[in-house]
Amino acid sequence: MKSGILSFNKGLFQQHVRSVLWISIFFVLALLIILPLGMWMVFLNTETPEELLPAKGKNGLLHFFYGFQYVTFLVFPVITGLVLTSYMTKKGSSDFMNSLPFKRETLLTHVYAAGGAALTLPVVLNGIVMLLIRPFIKLPLYTISDVFSWMGLSLVIILLLFAVTVFVGLFIGSTLLQGVMAYGIFILPGALIMLVLANARFFVNGLAADAYIENVFQEGIFLIRGSLIENKPFSGLELTLYIALIVVLVAVSYFVYKIRPAEAVDETIAFPFFRSLFIFSLTLMAMLTGGLYFAEFLDGALGWTMFGCLVGAFAGYTIMQMIVQKTLRLAWPWKGFVLYIAALLVLLVPTVIFANIYEKKVPEENEVTSVYIGDHFFDNASYIPDSVAIDKTMTGELKERESIQQAISLHKQLVKKGKPSRQRGYPVGIKYKLKDGSQVQRHYYVESKQLAGITKEIRNNSEFKRKSNPLFAISRPEKISYLTVVETQAPEELRVTEQKEMMDLLQMMKNDALNETSPQFKEYDFSYVGEVQVWFTDGEMLSVPIYLGQEQTVNYIRQKVKGGSSFASAEQVLEAYILTTDTEERRQQFIDYMNENSFVDQASPLGDFPVPAQQVKDPAQLKKLLDPANLSDEGSKTLLVRWRGNKEVSAVGIRE
Numbered sequence: 001m002k003s004g005i006l007s008f009n010k011g012l013f014q015q016h017v018r019s020v021l022w023i024s025i026f027f028v029l030a031l032l033i034i035l036p037l038g039m040w041m042v043f044l045n046t047e048t049p050e051e052l053l054p055a056k057g058k059n060g061l062l063h064f065f066y067g068f069q070y071v072t073f074l075v076f077p078v079i080t081g082l083v084l085t086s087y088m089t090k091k092g093s094s095d096f097m098n099s100l101p102f103k104r105e106t107l108l109t110h111v112y113a114a115g116g117a118a119l120t121l122p123v124v125l126n127g128i129v130m131l132l133i134r135p136f137i138k139l140p141l142y143t144i145s146d147v148f149s150w151m152g153l154s155l156v157i158i159l160l161l162f163a164v165t166v167f168v169g170l171f172i173g174s175t176l177l178q179g180v181m182a183y184g185i186f187i188l189p190g191a192l193i194m195l196v197l198a199n200a201r202f203f204v205n206g207l208a209a210d211a212y213i214e215n216v217f218q219e220g221i222f223l224i225r226g227s228l229i230e231n232k233p234f235s236g237l238e239l240t241l242y243i244a245l246i247v248v249l250v251a252v253s254y255f256v257y258k259i260r261p262a263e264a265v266d267e268t269i270a271f272p273f274f275r276s277l278f279i280f281s282l283t284l285m286a287m288l289t290g291g292l293y294f295a296e297f298l299d300g301a302l303g304w305t306m307f308g309c310l311v312g313a314f315a316g317y318t319i320m321q322m323i324v325q326k327t328l329r330l331a332w333p334w335k336g337f338v339l340y341i342a343a344l345l346v347l348l349v350p351t352v353i354f355a356n357i358y359e360k361k362v363p364e365e366n367e368v369t370s371v372y373i374g375d376h377f378f379d380n381a382s383y384i385p386d387s388v389a390i391d392k393t394m395t396g397e398l399k400e401r402e403s404i405q406q407a408i409s410l411h412k413q414l415v416k417k418g419k420p421s422r423q424r425g426y427p428v429g430i431k432y433k434l435k436d437g438s439q440v441q442r443h444y445y446v447e448s449k450q451l452a453g454i455t456k457e458i459r460n461n462s463e464f465k466r467k468s469n470p471l472f473a474i475s476r477p478e479k480i481s482y483l484t485v486v487e488t489q490a491p492e493e494l495r496v497t498e499q500k501e502m503m504d505l506l507q508m509m510k511n512d513a514l515n516e517t518s519p520q521f522k523e524y525d526f527s528y529v530g531e532v533q534v535w536f537t538d539g540e541m542l543s544v545p546i547y548l549g550q551e552q553t554v555n556y557i558r559q560k561v562k563g564g565s566s567f568a569s570a571e572q573v574l575e576a577y578i579l580t581t582d583t584e585e586r587r588q589q590f591i592d593y594m595n596e597n598s599f600v601d602q603a604s605p606l607g608d609f610p611v612p613a614q615q616v617k618d619p620a621q622l623k624k625l626l627d628p629a630n631l632s633d634e635g636s637k638t639l640l641v642r643w644r645g646n647k648e649v650s651a652v653g654i655r656e
Contacts, residue, residue: 009110016114020080024118027076031126034068035061036133039141060142061130061150062230070227073157078182080118081165084111086175104257111166112250119158127151153234156242157226163249170256171270177323183223188281190221195288201443202295202305204355205420208429208441268324279320280340286316313340362411363432363440370397371407372431373458374468375520384470387540389479395467397433403463407432411442413454418444426451426523448523449584459518468520469513470542471506474534484533485546485557485564488650489572489643494563501560505532508552509544516549517633524591527631527652529554529568548652551628568650570623574642575605576616578625578654582636586611590638590651599642599649606642606649613640630655 042064054063062069130147165182172178194213201209218224225238234242260270269275290312294304317337322328374396384392398407411430419425425445432440446454458464466472474480483502485494496502509532519525527548534542546553548568557564566572581587589610599606616622616639624630625639635653642649 009106012107012110013113016084016110017117020083020114020118023076023080023083024122027072027119027122028125030072030076031069031122032129034065034072035126036129038065038068054141058230059149059233060140060146062153063141066230067227069154070157073154073226074161074183074223076122077115077119077158077161078165078179080115081162081169081182082175082179084115085166085169085178088169088173104260105254108166108254108257115162115166116159119162120155123151123154123158153229156234156239156246160222160242160246163246163253167249167253167256170253170260171274172268173270174268177268186222188285190216192281192285192288193220195285195292199288199291199295199305200355201420202299203302203420205359205418206415206442206444207358207420208431208443210443211431211441268326275324276336279317279324279336280343282320283313283316283340286319287313290315313337360415361440362408362415363434365401365404365408367434367436368404368408368432369435370399370433371404372396372429373398373407373410373464374429375427384473385536385540385542387479387536387542388538389476389536389540390470390473390542391475392473394473394475395470398461398463398467400463403458403461406458406461406464410454410458414442414444414446417450417454418446420445426521428455428521449588451521451523455521456517459521461518462514464520465514465518468518469510469544471510471513471534471544474506474542477503477506479537481535481537484535485530485561485567486533487530487567487572488528488648489568489645490566491645492563494557494561494567496561504560505553505556506534508556509546509550511552512550515552519545519547524594526594527650529650548626548650549628549631549633554628568626570619570626572643572645573622573626574644574647576622576625576639576641577606577609577613578616579609579638579640579651580612580636581638581653594649594651599647606640625654632656 054060127147127150130142130150131144134142134144134147161182164185165178168181168185169178172181193216197207197209197212197216201207218228222242225234269278287309291305291309293312294301294308298304314337317340318332321332325331384390384395398404407430414428414430418428425447428444428446428451430442430444434440480502483496483505485496487494496505525547528545529548530546532544532546532553534544536542546557546568548554554568557567558569559565561567579590581590593610616625626641631639632653632655635656637654638651639654640649640651
């Protein structure tokens with residue numbers, strides 16, 4: 001055997017290769033089955049193979065069964081790392097390997113060399129096969145650059161997982177725990193951040209927890225981020241960071257292995273410092289999970305949340321000690337638990353200070369280039385169909401100075417009146433884009449009785465009305481195929497196909513949208529009577545609701561649309577009532593009545609109203625009441641009608 005002075009030894013390398021050869025073979029077979037063979041089988045069993053072509057700009061190899069590919073990328077590197085470092089977890093094997101005439105650095109070099117070869121060759125071989133069969137595939141499924149891009153992306157994911165598995169193995173003396181932590185190390189930091197945010201949203205007013213959690217989940221957890229590269233490839237910065245991380249892990253591992261205690265094979269965690277870090281990190285996760293459990297069910301009640309945190313911390317700390325001590329009859333180190341609690345209390349001080357600054361921070365008007373504000377926490381564009389006829393940039397962001405001023409004014413009111421809970425009120429989301437390229441996001445929950453007052457100014461803003469209504473995002477009306485008018489109480493649909501009639505109806509709907517207050521920030525609206533479905537030539541559909549008080553829309557349907565003369569008319573009414581809702585208390589009683597009752601297909605007439613009510617029996621009076629010109633969003637009296645057919649009900653204010 002060659003001297004340990006040399007950094008590479010053929011015999012030692014072959015020994016490592018033989019131990020992972022079976023993994024490499026299975027990896028090759030898995031990739032060949034998933035890609036070349038899988039692609040072949042798909043095309044044999046489809047009559048229209050053109051439908052399987054990847055979208056323009058997408059990598060063709062990632063387009064086919066990427067989910068199965070990704071599973072192999074996650075499994076085989078970790079198994080390889082576990083097998084090659086298994087000697088570190090067994091005393092006999094560890095003593096034997098360390099008794100060989102090689103330095104520890106040499107041993108680790110051969111681990112990396114054997115593992116890297118076993119994982120790289122299957123990817124390269126599969127890439128070669130894909131290049132060889134490409135000339136025989138008639139359809140342009142993938143390009144030569146797609147093959148090399150696929151190999152590069154695959155190797156980054158695979159080698160990073162392998163490097164992490166080996167690195168974790170230097171700290172852990174249990175193969176099972178090493179395998180768990182090889183994946184856990186990718187999840188734990190992101191999971192801790194998400195748990196902190198999920199708990200904090202019950203105590204920090206305006207915290208944009210949902211947006212931050214979504215971002216951390218997709219961008220901050222590598223295992224999730226890697227699964228999304230089919231539709232969202234790694235950026236140049238991401239690739240640089242991942243490659244740099246592989247290099248750093250390999251470099252640091254030589255130092256760690258050099259100082260690793262020989263007796264660490266008998267320990268769950270090799271180094272005392274990392275043993276404490278392991279215990280405290282997972283105890284923190286258990287504590288936050290316990291706090292979140294009680295906060296979710298009890299709406300963030302401080303006492304119960306703290307109780308949940310304490311129970312979670314105690315349970316987590318105890319379980320972690322059992323794992324580290326390898327016994328169920330553990331010596332419970334209470335000093336460590338006290339130290340953990342003390343450290344949290346110390347960290348709580350700057351956290352409270354930062355939270356207070358965060359709550360009060362409102363951008364200056366001259367810093368803002370645009371602002372989104374809505375009754376959900378993500379941009380309106382995500383709720384609009386992906387059609388060639390729609391320009392999503394025409395929705396969402398407000399850019400006029402008056403709109404920005406009103407948004408900032410509303411934000412200042414929300415700072416005072418918002419609630420740090422997602423169960424106590426109506427949601428309001430604000431997202432600023434600043435001149436320096438950064439963003440500021442806030443999420444608030446407002447009591448419904450305060451909501452109408454503080455949002456009145458923005459709801460009457462013409463730009464807000466346009467940007468919050470998807471009708472104004474239709475940029476190519478020539479791509480509209482037809483319109484369908486759907487009435488809630490009528491089984492048939494009314495189709496509008498004539499071009500002028502379609503444009504006129506859409507214009508009436510736009511006029512109503514601009515003439516009335518925006519329906520956003522309405523917690524309850526019972527005046528819905530149907531919808532207009534806009535069907536585009538590419539098969540996509542946009543649905544826009546119709547309300548009883550929309551004068552131009554309802555009148556146009558009744559007068560111009562074929563078969564629409566009875567749309568939401570007195571002819572369709574089974575029974576009607578005028579209810580007195582002249583006080584906030586009565587209005588709330590009426591809202592509760594509507595929410596607590598299901599009116600569909602009930603045989604008995606309406607009754608047991610919580611507020612004074614008068615039945616409308618005169619057909620002429622009912623016809624006059626159902627004229628949209630006499631209806632309003634608000635009023636001291638409310639018209640409640642029950643429709644024939646499905647016997648559903650609608651309610652709308654009567655104009656004074």
